[in-house]
Amino acid sequence: MEKLSVFLQCIVFALLVSNIVLAVNITISNSGENDDDDNSLYVFADEVEILKVRIEDAEDISELTLVAVSKDEDIFRIANDSMRFSVTANETIEIGIMGVFVGIEDIELKLERGDDVIMNVNHVIKVKRQPSILVVIYTWSITAWLLISYITMGCKMDWRIIREKLRRPYGVLIGAFCQFIIMPALSFGLAKLLNLDDAAAIGLVTIGSCPGGWLSNVFSLLLDVDFVLSLTMTFISTVLALGFMPLNLYLYASQFTGDNEDLQTPFFDIMIQLVTLVIPVFIGMVILYKFPKLADICLKCLKPFAVILLVIGFGLGTPAQLYVYFSDWEIYVAGVSLPFIGGCIGFGIAKIARIELKSSVTISLETGVQNSLLAIAMVGISYPQPESDLINRVPLLVVVFTSLEGTILTIAKVVVQKYFWKSGGELEEVEIRNKDEHPEMIEIDGKKCITSVSVGIQVGGEENSDNDDVSIDNPGFTED
Template identity: 30%
Template sequence: MVRSIVLVIFLTSIFLSQCQHESIASFKSTLCTNDTRKIPLFATQDIHKTFDRAHLRALNIRVIHISTLINDRKVATFDKDRHYIDNIIHILDNTQTSKNDSTIVYTLKVHANYINRTLIHYSIRMIDGENHIFRINCSDVILIIGPSRVIDKVFKGIIPFVIMFISIQMGILLDLEVLKELIRRPIQILIGFCCQYGLMPLIAYSITKLFRYESLYGLGLFVVGCCPGGWASNQWTVLFDGDLNLSVFMSFSSTVASFFMMPFWLYTLGERVYLRDLKIRIPFVNLTQSLLTIIGPLGIGMLAVYCCPKIKPIVTRIVKPMLLILILYFFVFGAFVNFYLFRYISLRIALSAPLLPWLGFIFGGLFAWIFRQDWSRIKTVGIETGIQNVGIAFMVLLYSFPAPENTQASVIPLVVAYLSAQPFYLILLGRFIYRKCQKPEKPVRYVSDDTLSKTTRRLSEEESEIVDTSSPKRKPSIIVSVAGMAADSEPLEVS
């Protein structure tokens, strides 16, 4: 009889223990969801773990001991710059409950420091009324993505309107006759096409191999090399007295060609050399939008000058100072907003990535010079070859990679965008200093042909009356006194 009772008690305890373990396993499945949480850079976000109080009491749990650890404190930290937190929750204590008394909410404040991926490890020890300890270990994935600050939204929101405003001015300055001539004799367009789509991708590939880029950054620079036709090329062409009509036509033609040339390079050399397992996605919608942002504002500008021709001289006078102010604005404000990007690249990449546009300037101008183009078109072809459409490159990388690798790869286009025009700033500064140091030339007073011819004719008639016909024949010397000449100046002798 006693043995039977002991056996029943033993089996009952095993059954209850099994039920408790099953309840713990069920509790673990609800608690450890292995969530992936995205936190913008520089932001602080609350991460909650919710415990069902009734469920814990049913399991006879009295105390919960939670230890949390961030795997990489460079990527994220808890509040007060901690990477480890140890807390004890008493089930009978109501101070850590939510508004609904049936739940306990455990809150962690996580601050994003660096764009990357890390883990938050939870080590949970639950102690029941009989001092039995149950352990649960789980993790959450933390993805630090690009920042979402107000200043970032303001900067990105202003860009489309500024581009449209500048493009309308470019449309006003266009000359239809020159555009027709470029269509009839497209030698400059062909030179630019060969440089943009034949030369730049190979230069990008050579830089990534010569300086031993990681695959992620190497593909980023290669994508930039396959995306010519940046909107800033038109503005720099105007500032350096290039051929605006050629610049606009090259931007338009390179954007149209990108629909088939970009997939050609990315699906051949790009996919084979850099990433074989990743399917690169071409953002054709964004390419279409880029094409419309070229055609639309330019058409508005051309229509405006057709309806009101007097507007063209006004725009011609103000366009250079306005472009210079806007470019400096983007350089200063953009560098301030995106200064954090320089944390993600080494000095080697920061110094070598801008070689892509700089070599594009040199080789583009050199090819135009070889084909005997004039100086204004040499400058234009060089600028159009070097300036890349980093917006399209950014979209390609953003859609092709998962987070946070897409943000890390897109650092390269932004670095190229901010550093590609540095030689231009130096040239503009040097030209400004040179003009200021140059001595002003003395103003030259010219005598109009009509005034001189009338004066000469009148004096010739007067002299012909007093000249002796018997004197030797020679051309008469006429003394001309022109109003406005200095009193002590020599008289003007006209033969």
């Protein structure tokens, strides 16, 4: 009988406890910024916002304790003297949330009675960077840089040169395959292999889904490879990105959105931005054909504009985006690996297809050097804070490491040519891969030139006069 009595008492106690648990309701409200669709608490780094918690509908609140725990104190911490709060009737508990570093993490709220946890609730805390004028200037400089690069690319494009390349489109087709099939899959695989957080994984897939850009053209020129093929591939990939980029983001980025609706890919916004960025290319082409003198002025202004924007980009970008350099090692590995592995794969596929060396290097550059500026601008416009900052960690690091890797290759090329593979001086001619493909090639003062490439190259040694600066404008040739 005693055992039965004890058993019944345990059942009664359990029922009482279960009634208390079922009756308790935790109401959470924010003192900080939020909208109707997002109940998260937003807090700036180094500032405190109040999370208000109220225990309601509890039949018995005696001996109840609310415990608040930050799941990552590197992102935010509890600003109160204690993480334990006694629950009293008709009283709202105010929990101070101190932002530490940009990020998204949960605060765990546990309702305890003695040693028993009777309710457990998580609430999302989003820490944003402090607003800064440097960030605004940097963002606008990136946008201006992007627009200028697309307009000048259009000023360099001659449909005759594109047509010649498309007659034998092996290099262009291989480049498109690498950019829109290999690179997105590679970025997805790296994100999974490195176990990146959702935002960083989306950033990696975004940069992997981008077309080629201005930087690949620059390195193609510096490395003395097939500059015409580089321009053609960049133009074609920019047009193809209108369809392939949203498709790849749907296939791969959607795998990392999780429960955060702010990480959902804004396909419509991205499509609008892509269309908007293709327009400057055609504006540049119209300027080239209708106003060739204006096109010449644009090309002459390219270097000063590029230098100014580079100074602004790196001079202001580093302090404005300083948070990026505190990223986890996995994100650094992703930023280094994507352009390097992508370039190696592009080169390998080109050689398997028996593409000659210079064109293979060009395909390698177009594959590995994605349009990071496009990714950074697109993410900054399409995603809210702090999601955009978290996504942009990878594209920003890719810009840095792509520039470093390209610079190292350029220096290595110069050193090898000067000390180990001497060719009798500086570059003595403006060279196109196959003269037979370009009947418009002409010869001036013993130097071979083609009339449909818009680029000025200094040829000859130091003893040459200013007239040795061969300016090749499109569609006709002029000599300064």
